[in-house]
Amino acid sequence: MNPDASTIAAGAPIEVDLSPIAVGQDIKVFWRGKPIYISHRTKKQIDEARAVNVASLPDPQSDEARVKSGHEQWLVVIGICTHLGCIPIAHEGSYDGFFCPCHGSQYDSSGRIRQGPAPANLPVPPYQFVSDTKIQIG
Amino acid sequence: MSGPSDYQPSNPALQWIERRLPIFGLIHSSFVAYPTPRNLNYWWTFGAILSFMLGLQILTGVILAMHYTPNADLAFKSVELIVRDVNYGWLLRNMHAVGASMFFVAVYVHMFRGLYYGSFKEPREVLWILGVIIYLLMMATGFMGYVLPWGQMSFWGATVITNLFSAIPYVGESIVTLLWGGYSVGNPTLNRFFSLHYLLPFVIAGVVVLHVWALHVAGQNNPDGVEPKSEKDTVPFTPHATIKDMFGVACFMLLYAWFIFYMPNYLGDADNYIPANPGVTPPHIVPEWYYLPFYAILRSIPNKLAGVIAMFGAIIILCFLPWLDSARTRSSKYRPLAKQFFWIFVVVCILLGYLGAQPPEGIYVVAGRVLTVCYFAYFLIVLPLLARIEKPRPVPNSISDAVLVKTGSRSTPMVSTAIVLALAGSLFASSIDSAKASEGSDTPPANKWSFSGPFGKFDRGALQRGLKVYKEVCASCHGLSYIAFRNLAEPGGPGYSVAQAAAFASEYKVKEGPNDAGDMFERAGRPADYFPSPFPNEQAARAANGGAAPPDLSLITKARSYKRGFPWFIFDFFTQYQEQGPDYVAAVLQGFEDKVPEGVTIPEGSYYNKYFPGHAIKMPKPLSDGQVTYDDGSPTTVAQYSKDVTTFLMWTAEPHMEARKRLGFQVFVFLIIFAGLMYFTKKKVWAASH
Numbered sequence: 001m002n003p004d005a006s007t008i009a010a011g012a013p014i015e016v017d018l019s020p021i022a023v024g025q026d027i028k029v030f031w032r033g034k035p036i037y038i039s040h041r042t043k044k045q046i047d048e049a050r051a052v053n054v055a056s057l058p059d060p061q062s063d064e065a066r067v068k069s070g071h072e073q074w075l076v077v078i079g080i081c082t083h084l085g086c087i088p089i090a091h092e093g094s095y096d097g098f099f100c101p102c103h104g105s106q107y108d109s110s111g112r113i114r115q116g117p118a119p120a121n122l123p124v125p126p127y128q129f130v131s132d133t134k135i136q137i138g
Numbered sequence: 139m140s141g142p143s144d145y146q147p148s149n150p151a152l153q154w155i156e157r158r159l160p161i162f163g164l165i166h167s168s169f170v171a172y173p174t175p176r177n178l179n180y181w182w183t184f185g186a187i188l189s190f191m192l193g194l195q196i197l198t199g200v201i202l203a204m205h206y207t208p209n210a211d212l213a214f215k216s217v218e219l220i221v222r223d224v225n226y227g228w229l230l231r232n233m234h235a236v237g238a239s240m241f242f243v244a245v246y247v248h249m250f251r252g253l254y255y256g257s258f259k260e261p262r263e264v265l266w267i268l269g270v271i272i273y274l275l276m277m278a279t280g281f282m283g284y285v286l287p288w289g290q291m292s293f294w295g296a297t298v299i300t301n302l303f304s305a306i307p308y309v310g311e312s313i314v315t316l317l318w319g320g321y322s323v324g325n326p327t328l329n330r331f332f333s334l335h336y337l338l339p340f341v342i343a344g345v346v347v348l349h350v351w352a353l354h355v356a357g358q359n360n361p362d363g364v365e366p367k368s369e370k371d372t373v374p375f376t377p378h379a380t381i382k383d384m385f386g387v388a389c390f391m392l393l394y395a396w397f398i399f400y401m402p403n404y405l406g407d408a409d410n411y412i413p414a415n416p417g418v419t420p421p422h423i424v425p426e427w428y429y430l431p432f433y434a435i436l437r438s439i440p441n442k443l444a445g446v447i448a449m450f451g452a453i454i455i456l457c458f459l460p461w462l463d464s465a466r467t468r469s470s471k472y473r474p475l476a477k478q479f480f481w482i483f484v485v486v487c488i489l490l491g492y493l494g495a496q497p498p499e500g501i502y503v504v505a506g507r508v509l510t511v512c513y514f515a516y517f518l519i520v521l522p523l524l525a526r527i528e529k530p531r532p533v534p535n536s537i538s539d540a541v542l543v544k545t546g547s548r549s550t551p552m553v554s555t556a557i558v559l560a561l562a563g564s565l566f567a568s569s570i571d572s573a574k575a576s577e578g579s580d581t582p583p584a585n586k587w588s589f590s591g592p593f594g595k596f597d598r599g600a601l602q603r604g605l606k607v608y609k610e611v612c613a614s615c616h617g618l619s620y621i622a623f624r625n626l627a628e629p630g631g632p633g634y635s636v637a638q639a640a641a642f643a644s645e646y647k648v649k650e651g652p653n654d655a656g657d658m659f660e661r662a663g664r665p666a667d668y669f670p671s672p673f674p675n676e677q678a679a680r681a682a683n684g685g686a687a688p689p690d691l692s693l694i695t696k697a698r699s700y701k702r703g704f705p706w707f708i709f710d711f712f713t714q715y716q717e718q719g720p721d722y723v724a725a726v727l728q729g730f731e732d733k734v735p736e737g738v739t740i741p742e743g744s745y746y747n748k749y750f751p752g753h754a755i756k757m758p759k760p761l762s763d764g765q766v767t768y769d770d771g772s773p774t775t776v777a778q779y780s781k782d783v784t785t786f787l788m789w790t791a792e793p794h795m796e797a798r799k800r801l802g803f804q805v806f807v808f809l810i811i812f813a814g815l816m817y818f819t820k821k822k823v824w825a826a827s828h
């Protein structure tokens with residue numbers, strides 16, 4: 001009962017053009033039926049994400065490890081709450097990141113879990129920069 | 139099933155079969171001559187009610203499956219078409235959807251009865267465990283059935299529940315992929331759920347056979363918890379139990395029919411009338427009411443894995459009940475302490491259910507934790523402890539003794555009554571609290587609708603005027619895609635003639651094709667066509683309206699609601715109030731105000747609306763006085779327009795509402811007479827045994 005061949009084939013990598021996304025904005029694209037948030041972070045958001053003490057986080061991970069170096073302003077995460085799978089809302093909650101309306105989990109501007117029942121950070125999908133303004137997800 | 143039967147059919151043909159397959163003897167010994175304790179009360183009729191409900195669910199389900207399309211793009215629509223176009227499809231659908239709830243009502247009563255009278259104790263452990271298995275299967279079946287209409291709650295309920303399995307360490311993720319058949323809930327998920335939803339009821343039926351078999355080996359328990367000792371203690375199953383069960387079923391049907399015909403959406407969620415959208419999570423996900431206590435347990439534990447374990451543990455623990463409660467006395471009738479705790483436990487379960495439907499914040503979280511502890515404490519501490527320390531009252535020697543002293547003293551359950559009252563009071567207080575907290579948007583004022591109540595009918599004039607308002611105002615942005623022009627001429631609708639509907643249709647241009655040259659072309663509308671949508675697709679609608687797509691209006695009055703809160707939702711059951719949707723729609727249409735009150739900021743491109751949740755609505759004020767002309771002299775005011783168009787939209791949401799209420803009345807008359815007849819027959823049959 002695992003995914004059939006066509007479902008797997010439809011899950012092939014996709015390319016996304018980043019140039020239309022202004023600073024402080026984000027877009028949602030679908031890959032493998034999952035919403036992927038691509039957000040163009042502001043300076044403030046990046047600084048906030050880097051200022052926290054990593055060891056104090058529920059799922060310790062540094063912001064550097066969650067973005068591609070040289071492209072710090074781009075955060076790419078799978079927008080599925082690691083608790084029970086709802087879609088968190090961007091730009092909400094008290095950490096300048098995401099807020100899940102289902103059971104109240106809050107993620108920061110690096111997509112890391114800060115508060116609530118979710119056990120882990122929003123996962124970063126496999127992606128790379130094809131050029132400065134284009135990424136390939138998958 | 140209780141030993142060889144000496145039953146011999148008198149008909150030679152039946153004798154011939156009987157000698158080769160003793161099926162009539164089996165039936166005779168199980169359902170005719172079977173000795174049933176003579177002191178059973180009405181709580182024992184729920185076994186029969188459950189069998190009846192299972193049969194009815196399978197029957198309606200099989201017919202519904204003939205019309206349903208299990209495809210993510212078509213499922214929602216196919217359910218709507220069942221309700222609108224299939225003969226008595228609305229009845230089948232209501233019976234099946236409400237039937238699931240009624241099935242759970244009955245099973246909960248049945249389980250609590252077993253708990254109270256100690257029906258799980260030696261020698262009925264296997265019988266009880268089989269029952270728990272049936273209950274688990276029912277939960278799985280009910281959950282998958284709720285996914286099939288593919289509305290927002292179906293989709294997100296499926297997402298949340300399947301994700302429960304991702305909590306399992308190591309293999310969790312792969313189990314979830316296996317359940318989905320993809321990388322998220324989607325078409326493969328829907329297909330396999332449909333397949334399993336069709337399969338599981340038959341598995342349930344199989345386990346029910348085992349359950350009944352085990353019952354007939356161990357014999358029925360009874361309110362006094364003493365085994366029948368002599369002939370005097372029992373009566374034959376037929377006619378005694380049969381007629382009593384029939385009376386029980388008839389009474390249960392009255393409750394069932396109340397929901398089917400008068401409040402079919404009372405137990406459902408308005409969000410499920412919005413087609414599933416994988417990109418938007420509804421603000422507040424609630425499962426069906428029968429899972430709520432367990433959902434509350436899940437949410438009250440702040441750790442994911444522990445929450446999931448507690449939730450499943452809360453059900454699995456029932457399997458161990460026969461060993462947790464090792465008291466020798468079966469019936470709580472003779473256990474003064476156990477009786478009190480039983481009622482406290484019932485209240486705990488109900489409160490957990492209430493909390494499961496509340497947003498997980500503030501006082502609700504704390505209360506949820508306390509009650510979760512109470513739930514488990516009942517099984518793990520109270521019951522084992524009571525078995526040791528409680529001094530039960532003496533049980534009667536035999537059932538016939540118990541029947542004779544029936545007029546004896548009855549102790550009033552003072553303590554538990556007090557506790558119930560206190561808890562109800564605190565619930566009330568907390569709901570007032572939360573009502574204050576949610577001052578964010580005003581409650582829509584209640585209107586007088588011609589279609590409310592058990593005899594409600596649509597006001598034809600309002601329907602016709604509403605159609606005009608829709609056509610001249612709303613239709614420029616909002617679709618009405620489930621309504622065909624032919625519907626305008628159907629009974630219970632705006633009351634146009636077939637010719638009028640055809641003329642109305644011909645004013646529209648409908649795209650058709652491809653023709654022989656392979657091109658799309660336009661032609662005049664026909665009665666069978668559906669109202670054309672103003673935008674070719676959702677993206678176009680979004681782009682033309684500043685990012686917010688105007689919703690299709692066919693179902694809007696059923697898809698919108700507002701929170702009634704405690705205690706209103708209880709009163710609503712009796713008053714049949716179910717016009718939250720129309721009240722809300724009418725209020726939003728009139729809720730635009732130019733002056734934005736202080737403290738509310740409205741973003742660029744949005745408008746202030748008093749009744750819209752969050753107040754910032756993307757739709758500009760649609761109606762103004764005098765905008766649409768009426769030929770019948772009705773006032774051309776915004777208030778009148780809103781009322782008319784809302785009435786019209788209530789009809790589009792449920793074109794067969796009048797038929798539903800009319801049939802409901804007939805069914806009620808029949809059921810009341812039937813129940814009365816059953817009652818007097820039962821009295822007669824039992825006259826000698828009491």
Ligand code: FES
Pocket residue numbers: 081082083084085086100101102103104105116117118
């Ligand atoms: S699914 Fe996001 S908090 Fe539960």
